[in-house]
Amino acid sequence: MTEPQELVEKLLTELPGWLPAQRWFAGKDRPVGSVRPLRTTVLLEDPLLVHLVVEVEQQDRVEAYQLLVTDREESYDATTDGELTGHLLDLMVRGGEVDGLGFEHEPDAELTGGLRGRPITSEQSNTSIIFGSQYILKLFRKLSFGPNPDLVLHRALRKVGCEHIAQPLGSITGTLEGQPITIGMLQQFLPDAVDGWAMATTSVRDLMAESELHADQVGGDFAGEANRLGQAVATVHADLDRALGQHDADDDDIQGTVRAMHARLDAVAAMVPALDPFVPALREAFDKAVDNQGAIVVQNIHGDLHLGQVLRTVHGWLLIDFEGEPAAPAAERAALKSPLRDVAGMLRSFDYAAHQLLVGQEEDPLLTERALEWARRNRAAFCEGYAEAAAESVGDPRRHGELLRAFELDKAVYEVAYEYANRPEWLTVPLSSIARITGEGA
Numbered sequence: 001m002t003e004p005q006e007l008v009e010k011l012l013t014e015l016p017g018w019l020p021a022q023r024w025f026a027g028k029d030r031p032v033g034s035v036r037p038l039r040t041t042v043l044l045e046d047p048l049l050v051h052l053v054v055e056v057e058q059q060d061r062v063e064a065y066q067l068l069v070t071d072r073e074e075s076y077d078a079t080t081d082g083e084l085t086g087h088l089l090d091l092m093v094r095g096g097e098v099d100g101l102g103f104e105h106e107p108d109a110e111l112t113g114g115l116r117g118r119p120i121t122s123e124q125s126n127t128s129i130i131f132g133s134q135y136i137l138k139l140f141r142k143l144s145f146g147p148n149p150d151l152v153l154h155r156a157l158r159k160v161g162c163e164h165i166a167q168p169l170g171s172i173t174g175t176l177e178g179q180p181i182t183i184g185m186l187q188q189f190l191p192d193a194v195d196g197w198a199m200a201t202t203s204v205r206d207l208m209a210e211s212e213l214h215a216d217q218v219g220g221d222f223a224g225e226a227n228r229l230g231q232a233v234a235t236v237h238a239d240l241d242r243a244l245g246q247h248d249a250d251d252d253d254i255q256g257t258v259r260a261m262h263a264r265l266d267a268v269a270a271m272v273p274a275l276d277p278f279v280p281a282l283r284e285a286f287d288k289a290v291d292n293q294g295a296i297v298v299q300n301i302h303g304d305l306h307l308g309q310v311l312r313t314v315h316g317w318l319l320i321d322f323e324g325e326p327a328a329p330a331a332e333r334a335a336l337k338s339p340l341r342d343v344a345g346m347l348r349s350f351d352y353a354a355h356q357l358l359v360g361q362e363e364d365p366l367l368t369e370r371a372l373e374w375a376r377r378n379r380a381a382f383c384e385g386y387a388e389a390a391a392e393s394v395g396d397p398r399r400h401g402e403l404l405r406a407f408e409l410d411k412a413v414y415e416v417a418y419e420y421a422n423r424p425e426w427l428t429v430p431l432s433s434i435a436r437i438t439g440e441g442a
């Protein structure tokens, strides 16, 4: 039998090489310096299951990550071990504390234990484990201090009876250096759900295969779904307002938003030289948005909305993952924002879905035109649906054209950084959008 301390010490020597190979590791853009343990909790002794929080230092950046480890798996990673992750569910079913880690179910949730876990295989920023066909547990890999927006917003939306979320059912929490941290969230699992990205890209593929037909004529037309998705997003915004409120944006909110856009651009342009030619046009678009924004409200929003964050079930669209942008600091993710940001995120995603098939292909003007046509049609349908269901205080997003454009461009700048760090071959997707939106030519 391995002693917990022995396992942790062995692991620490291997982590600098192991971490960058993990999809969820957010620091792939710079080398890992030191890794030191911050918190070790033995959840089971035989078989050994240890919850470990480590501090990862990378040049000027220091982040805390959580790991679930065992001596049973060759890779040490216990999230792939169904029996061991089943123990986490059982702890939430019972409710209670293990050495400062709190395992809870939501007050009125009746959970069934005794299920083995299986990790999901899709690309993601965290690690999610499915139990039977009932539950999904997300383990937040990069830990932030303070309330976790995913858990806070899911609980608030549940209270007002929001129909467009997977119900929150439980949580794992703890403290780190005296401050609260959220380790995991258990939710209702929708086994038959299809994510918006898969549906949208199937539709694009259909269109590309039909050289004689237009976007409204092919069998896989997505515009009806895009419209319903717009309605669902507007309804979630209205529910978030009912649950947690909103207020009119004042000058400070607006100036702060634009300052943040410029600051993000400074940081990303310093890292990715390919962004250089677009910097003046981007700055102009950000400044123009302040002059012409009109009255807007700020409130809690999703914060990182894209087609991979929406699930189509037989009953309609659900929004998942209310964590905000994974790379943003916790305070920025918790700040109230314009709902137009979510609209802009989804508009960017329609652009992504339309253009991703062309990545790495030889330039083909016909296919490029097809991609633009698909994006135009579905972006319009989404805005139409949003406007139909939006609260009066928010209204039709197209009324705020300049601001919406600035939010889209700001999101595309974020995506440049994201792709640079995670999928360099996709960098051309946000860059070509920036070229198109600013009219600067790629």
Ligand SMILES: Nc1ncnc2c1ncn2[C@@H]1O[C@H](COP(=O)(O)OP(=O)(O)O)[C@@H](O)[C@H]1O
Binding pocket: 120, 122, 123, 124, 125, 126, 127, 128, 136, 138, 166, 187, 188, 189, 190, 191, 193, 195, 308, 309, 311, 320, 321, 323
């Ligand atoms: N409640 C759910 N029911 C079914 N599938 C889900 C559910 N929640 C998440 N998923 C699947 O898990 C994937 C990752 O979930 P997400 O919350 O976006 O994690 P991450 O924060 O790591 O990006 C989603 O793209 C979706 O395919």
Ligand SMILES: O=P(O)(O)O[C@H]1O[C@H](CO)[C@@H](O[C@H]2O[C@H](CO)[C@@H](O)[C@H](O)[C@H]2O)[C@H](O)[C@H]1O
Binding pocket: 123, 124, 125, 126, 197, 304, 306, 307, 308, 309, 321, 325, 326, 345, 348, 349, 350, 352, 353, 415, 418
């Ligand atoms: O889902 P996450 O919270 O992990 O979001 C991050 O990863 C996304 C990619 O998985 C990234 O989204 C970008 O690529 C999507 C296609 O894969 C596209 O639909 C989005 O519009 C685009 O932003 C997201 O930005 C990032 O935060």
